[in-house]
Amino acid sequence: MRRFLIAATMCLAQPLWGQDYSEESLPDAQQESQAVALMDTLRCVVCQGQPISGSNADLARDMRRLVRERIAAGESPEAVRAWLISRYGQWISLKPQVNVETVPLWIIPLVALGGAGLLYVRRLKQRKN
């Protein structure tokens, strides 16, 4: 019985040994959810349309491992994103950063809306006259 228990315990312990974080979750649930949220917003450089969380490419697997290992080591998700951007460029991030190049994306709709409102008000005034 004792032998059986020891053997059973060893079987249970097996998966902990040589864990590969490209597929395995992190033991800390909060870190794991941070890692998964980050993986959902990093673009796979091989398959390009997919986030690394949903890709079978070897390099996407490597990036998932990198994300989990760095977050487990205490890095913030945004620091990991910044590291990857410093390698692959803005392209790798599916979450647009606000910078000189992308700021028109936020400003243009506001300008258009403002312009349309202005035209509308003018028109109303003209009708009244």
Next chain:
Amino acid sequence: MKRSWVFWLPVVVTIALFATFLVALVSPSDRTIVSQLVGQPLPTFEAPAAMPDQAGTNSRDYADGKPRLLNVFASWCGPCVAEIPVLLQLQAMGVEINGVAVHDKPDDLARFLAENGNPYARVGLDKGGRAQMAFGSSGVPETFIIDGKGRVLGQHIGVMTEADIPGIVAQLKGQ
């Protein structure tokens, strides 16, 4: 009533917008992902030896004053086979080439080099794609041109052909 220019403004803007869409649709942007490391020092990496008779390579090998190539490849990569003759030509011209094999196994790599020729001064295995990610490389083959101070002068994405040799050599010479 004469219509003011403001009336035509939305029409003009809309036409311009759709013209932009059309241009982008007809000629989509370039899909190659260029490494951000061009112009910067080679990052720290470790690619340990795969074979007993050939040294591996790491980031400390690159600041000895001699410019060289760093070729990211793999034994399972078809186009890499086609690139070996070009690398051998460069080697014959005196260009030193180090190799980093990604997602590879020592036996497969040894067989690949025995069958196709070995243009590498040093060749190491990149475990878990760590070196590849540090380089900002997104596939195989890719070749980085490194100057004597260990800075990345350029990146060649995809197979190098004979036509690329003069350009690569010129870049190595710092031209």
